[in-house]
Amino acid sequence: MFSSVTKLVSKVPPELSSGVYISRKVLNGSALLEWMASVGFNMSLPSDELHITTCYSTTPFVPTPSEFEKTLSIPANNEERLLKKLGESQVTVLALNNEDLLNEWSYYRSLGASWNFLHYNPHITLTYLEQGLNLENIEPYRGAILLAPPVVTPLDPDFKESVEEQVLYGFQSIGATFNFSHRATPTM
Secondary structure, three states: OHHHHHHHHOOOOHHHHOEEEEEEEEHHHHHHHHHHHHOOOEOOOHHHHHHEEEEEEEEOOOOOOOOOOOOOEOOOOOOEEEEOOOOOOOOOEEOOHHHHHHHHHHHHHHHOOOOOOOOOEEEEEEOOOOOOOHHHOOOOOOOEEEEEOOOOEOOOHHHHOOOOOOEEEEEEEEEEEOOOOOEEEEOO
8 A cells, every 4th residue: 555655646737746736716706805895894805816726636646637627616595604704713604514525525636636624615705804703693695606727826824914805895896915914905
């Protein structure tokens, strides 16, 4: 068994040797931003940064093409959605219970991907900033969600250092840079 693991790791492209990150961009992110502004959020990730992580592996592996290499549409009015904080953090996410995403994650695990969390809970990170909202009183976004095919990139454990958020004003967004000292600095 050890030799087969060594073989698998030896086939990993150099750019993936520190780990693998696979995500699906939300193609209709502007609809989520409109919803966020309408329910009281004042900051968000930019619409082109909204995504669902399907693999965060600190173990190198070779992601091979599969049946998941296509767009994915999550229909409107899907009742299995929840607006919540991620763990003990102030990160607000829209959690989705979606069998296709769970199967995709399981597929990457079967190829050798690691997962350093208790469970895989598909979600869209909406904001890293505390919004002061009672999430239990907000109806989750119920519109359709269109996801791009998976994108494979090298794992970047320091990704939070470059996260940018934007100010939501009505249904327009005004660029702002997220700073981990919990301040937003306008970039207009």
